[in-house]
Amino acid sequence: MTDAPSLSALIVARNEEERLPDCLASCAFADEIVVVLDRTTDRSAEIARAAGARVIEGAWELEGDRRNTGIDACTGDWILEVDADERVEPPLAKAVRRTIATSNHAWHQVPVDNYVAGKLIRHGWAGSFGTSSVPRLFRRGTKRWGRQRVHPALEWTGSQGPKITQGALEHHVDRNLSDMLRRLDSYSSAKAADLIASGDIGTLRGNLRRFVSRAFKAYVSRKGYKEGAWGVMIAFCAASFPLLSYLKARLEPERHGGKPG
Numbered sequence: 618m619t620d621a622p623s624l625s626a627l628i629v630a631r632n633e634e635e636r637l638p639d640c641l642a643s644c645a646f647a648d649e650i651v652v653v654l655d656r657t658t659d660r661s662a663e664i665a666r667a668a669g670a671r672v673i674e675g676a677w678e679l680e681g682d683r684r685n686t687g688i689d690a691c692t693g694d695w696i697l698e699v700d701a702d703e704r705v706e707p708p709l710a711k712a713v714r715r716t717i718a719t720s721n722h723a724w725h726q727v728p729v730d731n732y733v734a735g736k737l738i739r740h741g742w743a744g745s746f747g748t749s750s751v752p753r754l755f756r757r758g759t760k761r762w763g764r765q766r767v768h769p770a771l772e773w774t775g776s777q778g779p780k781i782t783q784g785a786l787e788h789h790v791d792r793n794l795s796d797m798l799r800r801l802d803s804y805s806s807a808k809a810a811d812l813i814a815s816g817d818i819g820t821l822r823g824n825l826r827r828f829v830s831r832a833f834k835a836y837v838s839r840k841g842y843k844e845g846a847w848g849v850m851i852a853f854c855a856a857s858f859p860l861l862s863y864l865k866a867r868l869e870p871e872r873h874g875g876k877p878g
C-alpha cells in the first residue's frame with residue numbers, strides 16, 4: 618500500500634502577530650507548517666513556534682527570494698502557499714487532500730474569496746490588483762519565483778492540473794479604504810523600481826490606454842458594477858497601478874533606484 622503524499626503549508630510573513638494565529642490554525646491539516654519571517658520584530662516567531670511550525674527568520678529584499686527560501690525548506694511532497702492574511706477554508710483543506718492523493722500534474726490553481734473591510738467582494742478583480750484564483754498548490758521542486766519586486770514571475774516544471782473548485786482561500790485583502798490606497802502606493806513604487814531596472818518604463822500614451830482598458834475590464838467585463846462603490850474603487854486601483862508606476866519611474870526615478878531625469 619502506497620503512503621499518502623505529504624503536504625507542507627508555507628506561510629511567508631512580516632510582523633503579522635495579529636493575523637498569524639488564525640492563519641496557522643487553518644493550516645493545521647497539513648503535515649508540516651513552515652513559516653518564513655522577513656525582518657520581523659513582533660511576536661510572530663513565538664506564535665508560530667507555539668503552533669508547532671518550523672520558523673525561518675531572515676531579511677530578504679525581494680519577495681521571490683524569501684518565498685524560494687521557504688519552498689526549499691519544505692519537506693512535503695506537495696506545498697500549499699498561504700499568506701498571513703489568508704485562511705484555508707475547511708472545504709478547501711479537504712479538496713487539497715483529495716487533489717494531492719490523485720493528481721498526476723505538477724500544480725493546481727486554488728480559488729480565492731477576497732474580503733475588503735470584512736465584506737466579501739466577488740467581482741471586479743483584475744490585472745495586478747487582485748485575483749479570484751492563485752497557483753498555490755504544487756509538487757515540491759516544480760515552482761520557482763522570479764526576482765521582480767512586485768508580482769514576481771513564476772517558473773514551472775511540469776503540467777498544470779484542473780483548478781480546485783471546492784472551498785477557497787479566505788483572503789482579507791484590505792481592512793479599509795486607506796489600506797487599499799496604501800497598497801496601491803506600495804505596489805506602484807515597487808513596480809516603478811522594476812521598470813527602471815528593466816530599462817524600459819513605457820510611454821505615457823500607452824499607459825493612458827491601459828488605464829482605460831483596465832478600468833473597463835474590472836468594472837464591466839469582470840462585473841465590478843455588481844459591488845457598488847467598492848467596484849468603482851477596485852476598478853480605479855486596478856487601472857491606476859500601471860499608470861502610477863510609470864509616472865513614478867518617469868517623474869521620481871531617484872526615489873526608486875534610478876537616476877534623475
